[in-house]
Amino acid sequence: MPYAASERFIIHIDMDAFFASVEQRDNPSLKNKPVIVGSDPKQGKGRGVVAACSYEARKYGIHSAMPISQAYKKCPGAVFLPVDMDRYLKVSEKIFNIINDFSPKVQVVSVDEAFIDISGSWHLFGTPEDAARRLKERIKTETLLNASVGLAPNKFLAKLASEHKKPDGFFVVRPEEIKCFLETLSIDKIYGIGGKTAELFKSIGIHNVKDLAGLSADKLVEKFGKSGLRFYNLARGVDNSEVEAAGIVKSVSNEYTFEKDISKNETAEAVLLKLSDKVAGRLRKKSLAGRNVSVKIRLENFKTYTRTKQPGGKVNTVEEIYSAARSLFRDFRRSHKSKKIRLLGVKVDNFKDKKEQLKLFAEENSQEHKKNIRLDNAVDKIRNKYGDGLIYRAGTEIRDE
Amino acid sequence: MKFTANTAQFSELLTGVLPAVSTRSTLPSLSHFLVEAKSGNVSIYATDLEIGIESSIETNVEKEGAATLPARRLTDIVGVIETEDFALAQTTESQCEIKSTDNKTKFKVMAGEREEFPVIPELKEDISVEIDVERLKEGIEKTIFSVSRDESRYVLCGIFLESDGENLNMISTDGRRLSMFKTKLEGNSKKFKAIVPTKATSILDRALAGDEGKVKINICDKENQIYFSFGSTVIYSRLIEGDYPNYNQVIPEKSTRTVTVETEAIYKATRQMTAVTTKSSLAVKYKFAKNKAVVSVNAPEIGSGTSSIDVEYGGDEIEISFNPEYVINMLKVIKSQKMNIDMTTAINPGKFTPASEDESYTGVIMPMRP
Numbered sequence: 001m002p003y004a005a006s007e008r009f010i011i012h013i014d015m016d017a018f019f020a021s022v023e024q025r026d027n028p029s030l031k032n033k034p035v036i037v038g039s040d041p042k043q044g045k046g047r048g049v050v051a052a053c054s055y056e057a058r059k060y061g062i063h064s065a066m067p068i069s070q071a072y073k074k075c076p077g078a079v080f081l082p083v084d085m086d087r088y089l090k091v092s093e094k095i096f097n098i099i100n101d102f103s104p105k106v107q108v109v110s111v112d113e114a115f116i117d118i119s120g121s122w123h124l125f126g127t128p129e130d131a132a133r134r135l136k137e138r139i140k141t142e143t144l145l146n147a148s149v150g151l152a153p154n155k156f157l158a159k160l161a162s163e164h165k166k167p168d169g170f171f172v173v174r175p176e177e178i179k180c181f182l183e184t185l186s187i188d189k190i191y192g193i194g195g196k197t198a199e200l201f202k203s204i205g206i207h208n209v210k211d212l213a214g215l216s217a218d219k220l221v222e223k224f225g226k227s228g229l230r231f232y233n234l235a236r237g238v239d240n241s242e243v244e245a246a247g248i249v250k251s252v253s254n255e256y257t258f259e260k261d262i263s264k265n266e267t268a269e270a271v272l273l274k275l276s277d278k279v280a281g282r283l284r285k286k287s288l289a290g291r292n293v294s295v296k297i298r299l300e301n302f303k304t305y306t307r308t309k310q311p312g313g314k315v316n317t318v319e320e321i322y323s324a325a326r327s328l329f330r331d332f333r334r335s336h337k338s339k340k341i342r343l344l345g346v347k348v349d350n351f352k353d354k355k356e357q358l359k360l361f362a363e364e365n366s367q368e369h370k371k372n373i374r375l376d377n378a379v380d381k382i383r384n385k386y387g388d389g390l391i392y393r394a395g396t397e398i399r400d401e
Numbered sequence: 402m403k404f405t406a407n408t409a410q411f412s413e414l415l416t417g418v419l420p421a422v423s424t425r426s427t428l429p430s431l432s433h434f435l436v437e438a439k440s441g442n443v444s445i446y447a448t449d450l451e452i453g454i455e456s457s458i459e460t461n462v463e464k465e466g467a468a469t470l471p472a473r474r475l476t477d478i479v480g481v482i483e484t485e486d487f488a489l490a491q492t493t494e495s496q497c498e499i500k501s502t503d504n505k506t507k508f509k510v511m512a513g514e515r516e517e518f519p520v521i522p523e524l525k526e527d528i529s530v531e532i533d534v535e536r537l538k539e540g541i542e543k544t545i546f547s548v549s550r551d552e553s554r555y556v557l558c559g560i561f562l563e564s565d566g567e568n569l570n571m572i573s574t575d576g577r578r579l580s581m582f583k584t585k586l587e588g589n590s591k592k593f594k595a596i597v598p599t600k601a602t603s604i605l606d607r608a609l610a611g612d613e614g615k616v617k618i619n620i621c622d623k624e625n626q627i628y629f630s631f632g633s634t635v636i637y638s639r640l641i642e643g644d645y646p647n648y649n650q651v652i653p654e655k656s657t658r659t660v661t662v663e664t665e666a667i668y669k670a671t672r673q674m675t676a677v678t679t680k681s682s683l684a685v686k687y688k689f690a691k692n693k694a695v696v697s698v699n700a701p702e703i704g705s706g707t708s709s710i711d712v713e714y715g716g717d718e719i720e721i722s723f724n725p726e727y728v729i730n731m732l733k734v735i736k737s738q739k740m741n742i743d744m745t746t747a748i749n750p751g752k753f754t755p756a757s758e759d760e761s762y763t764g765v766i767m768p769m770r771p
Contacts (some may be wrong), residue, residue, distance in 0.1 A: 361576055
């Protein structure tokens with residue numbers, strides 16, 4: 001056997017232009033056309049962002065997370081489609097079912113991206129390379145979608161490998177090839193080296209990973225503190241981070257960008273109620289409840305604030321989440337009265353069970369609370385049967401200002 | 402108005418009424434005492450509209466009358482007079498003069514608007530009972546520490562008094578622990594229920610210090626008010642409106658495991674363990690096995706600790722975790738040398754009672770999730 005038992009084999013898989021590819025797959029007339037999935041561009045006046053775009057659209061310089069208005073300017077003739085998350089999630093589920101056949105150690109990064117540790121399971125498929133290739137092929141035959149796959153001894157290199165030949169890529173970094181593979185890469189490929197840090201490196205003559213590898217650990221630590229040590233290791237292809245087992249949801253959140261920046265608190269609170277409703281519904285679907293409720297507020301000047309509180313115990317009803325979110329929002333507004341609001345978000349996290357003080361009265365569980373739970377359960381049932389649009393809370397209607 | 406009084410006695414009188422003076426009120430008159438002199442008697446009255454205290458002394462009144470005077474200033478002034486007696490006289494409509502009897506020290510103080518001072522609620526009564534001062538003090542001491550401080554649960558922010566007419570139950574709970582004290586009333590009355598705000602009970606507790614004899618309790622349901630009268634003092638308070646939760650249902654009646662232990666021993670062991678508890682590793686674990694208990698803490702970020710004590714116990718082994726502060730607070734009020742702890746499982750409430758029949762107290766603590 002050519003591989004030592006201690007060797008790690010990590011796959012990084014990333015679907016190519018996932019949302020756009022699903023759209024093109026399901027509607028052949030979209031093939032070979034620039035397809036942009038995201039919010040409504042409204043003739044260039046739309047305010048959301050690009051969620052995904054086909055490779056044809058990328059030729060126009062469009063990329064995901066770009067403001068939709070900018071994408072529209074770059075390619076007004078593109079096919080703009082709304083995000084049909086339910087459909088993508090179904091496809092994603094299929095993909096993850098395939099992935100789970102290769103290893104139980106899967107770290108879900110997003111609906112279309114994952115790390116898979118096949119160190120203990122590759123021998124079922126021949127070689128580690130056979131396993132990775134088989135994964136890519138099964139996804140292609142069973143979903144008709146292209147995935148880019150990278151195989152390497154650790155997560156950092158696996159991700160670089162899958163990016164290396166994207167789209168429809170397949171690339172393996174073997175231990176003896178690490179140095180050669182890294183040398184040519186530009187410095188911003190290292191985790192944690194983005195805009196400003198990259199500038200800083202360039203100013204001291206460090207342009208690519210090879211240059212970085214020339215710096216001593218001491219020097220890096222002196223300049224960048226703890227991160228310096230990480231840079232030192234990554235520049236040598238060393239990354240001991242584990243593939244974190246699958247399916248652990250750490251938070252549930254939802255946000256909303258206003259068509260036009262708003263200034264009235266009533267409008268904001270209506271949206272907070274709507275977001276709380278969505279978050280609560282999703283928490284209950286996953287049988288989760290969290291200790292922390294956060295609101296995210298982005299003002300017209302793009303400054304973004306996050307405020308968090310613990311309402312006491314674990315929450316997953318609309319009433320609990322909304323009342324925490326509203327009080328956070330009102331506190332925030334007291335000190336930021338005049339600015340208009342661009343975006344609002346609600347998040348619930350901190351799901352861990354801890355040694356917590358139990359309550360004497362089941363009431364806390366007061367009548368009111370029990371009623372809220374019953375109400376939410378009833379709403380869940382209706383939504384499961386007839387879809388999300390049929391029933392919604394009064395007070396979530398957003399009026400024009 | 403004009404009177405003379407013993408400086409020390411009068412000073413004590415003012416200090417006793419001061420707790421009812423509002424500290425942050427928008428109504429200036431609430432920072433004043435109402436001083437009233439009437440036929441050989443001077444009374445001081447203060448209120449923050451929730452609570453009022455009226456207290457008086459017998460003294461030599463030369464001229465009857467009343468004035469509202471700044472409470473803290475008056476207390477300070479009387480406090481610095483060095484002669485045994487002093488004199489207070491209203492010199493004009495809006496001014497009083499206070500002077501030592503040797504005429505060496507003199508103060509002039511602006512009086513407030515008499516009309517703006519709130520009207521003293523008239524004592525109306527639906528219920529009138531008497532209780533021994535010692536019993537009332539014991540009841541307050543044994544319940545006041547477990548009232549809720551969470552104002553959003555206002556019905557729990559006071560001591561609940563419940564009586565069938567002969568017996569009085571005093572209860573407090575913050576939703577995690579509960580204290581109950583039972584005593585007998587003197588004489589009979591109608592049934593009653595009242596939630597007395599924490600502030601009123603702590604003022605009452607202080608005022609009762611050193612007092613003996615009986616306290617008369619009057620409750621006026623219609624006005625939602627309670628009056629405690631003793632000696633020459635009346636404390637009245639608004640009652641908390643609302644329904645107190647059904648406390649009986651959370652006091653375990655039967656238990657499968659009863660441990661008897663020296664109160665002091667388990668108190669000490671719990672105190673010792675708090676040396677290593679932290680905010681995130683707060684729980685103290687109690688493991689009861691045959692005639693032995695191990696009290697322990699495991700705080701990953703600090704370390705751990707154990708303390709073993711002898712107990713009287715023959716049941717199945719049980720491990721249960723409590724917030725040590727709750728345990729300590731309870732053990733402090735149990736005076737009997739031995740006490741019982743009743744438990745069923747690690748997630749059901751534990752009941753703490755004195756082993757002696759002579760002492761009344763029932764404490765209930767909800768455990769921490771193991």
